[in-house]
Amino acid sequence: MNIENLSLYLDFCHQLANAADKISMPNFIEQKNLEIEKKTDGSFVTKADKQIEDLLSSMINNKFPSHGFFGEESSQKNTESNFKWIIDPIDGTHGFMRGMPIWATLIALEYNQKIITSMISAPALGSRWWASINNGSYKSFKDHISKIEVSKINKISESQVLFTGIKECLNKWPEFQIILDTAWRERGVGDFWGHCLVAEGVAESMIDPIVNIWDVAALYLLVTEAGGVMTDNAGLQSYSSGHAISSNKAIHPEIIATLSNQ
Numbered sequence: 001m002n003i004e005n006l007s008l009y010l011d012f013c014h015q016l017a018n019a020a021d022k023i024s025m026p027n028f029i030e031q032k033n034l035e036i037e038k039k040t041d042g043s044f045v046t047k048a049d050k051q052i053e054d055l056l057s058s059m060i061n062n063k064f065p066s067h068g069f070f071g072e073e074s075s076q077k078n079t080e081s082n083f084k085w086i087i088d089p090i091d092g093t094h095g096f097m098r099g100m101p102i103w104a105t106l107i108a109l110e111y112n113q114k115i116i117t118s119m120i121s122a123p124a125l126g127s128r129w130w131a132s133i134n135n136g137s138y139k140s141f142k143d144h145i146s147k148i149e150v151s152k153i154n155k156i157s158e159s160q161v162l163f164t165g166i167k168e169c170l171n172k173w174p175e176f177q178i179i180l181d182t183a184w185r186e187r188g189v190g191d192f193w194g195h196c197l198v199a200e201g202v203a204e205s206m207i208d209p210i211v212n213i214w215d216v217a218a219l220y221l222l223v224t225e226a227g228g229v230m231t232d233n234a235g236l237q238s239y240s241s242g243h244a245i246s247s248n249k250a251i252h253p254e255i256i257a258t259l260s261n262q
Helices: 003-030 047-063 166-172 176-182 192-200 213-225 252-259
Strands: 068-071 083-091 104-111 114-122 127-132 137-141 144-148 160-163 185-188 205-208 229-231 244-247
Touching (some): 003 104, 047 083, 104 192, 104 213, 114 192, 127 213, 205 252, 244 252
Antiparallel strands (some): 083 104, 114 127
């Protein structure tokens, strides 16, 4: 994958994020006419989710008609393509529809089953994160752009550990309580944001017990390009295992060993 193509894809990711923000922010600010529906899995979807996904799918099809598409709210397209766009139109819909600012549009481009470009746009936080393979991870906050890296802390006892859903974590990993008891500081920070904070070096680990591929595909590249790691609970690098454990890499063996009671 040459640099020119990566730059092209990353520029297009910004265009997609800009288009998504123009739909999501007015809906979030107004909190009116969200047209909330409950899906078969018990989660919720709003009109904005559907509008964003439809628009991004159309933009991708117009720009790269041969590329595949996989969105949370729609079926897959062009599944035989080596390129696949993985989209979560609004990650954190439950917060979005209650007025919480912790939500984002997640965009990832996969080539031959490897994420090569990713974008996370959280306009209510005034922030955007992105990465491209072998080119590092970046964050913009109110138009200030900086390269980001994970922290160098190497002990859970000195770490800030984040997680999504304490009940879900304990149900999946009973030994998670040891991590809570051992960590210097622990906070429940749901959805995309915890992984972004690990990539920034603000926290040392984010533990996500239940995720879909569209929840973490973009985050996987952001964390790894920032020098961290995202794996399953066996320590194998993955963004499609149904759960995700991100860290600065230094404390990862201790996290995995604790969760698996080794």
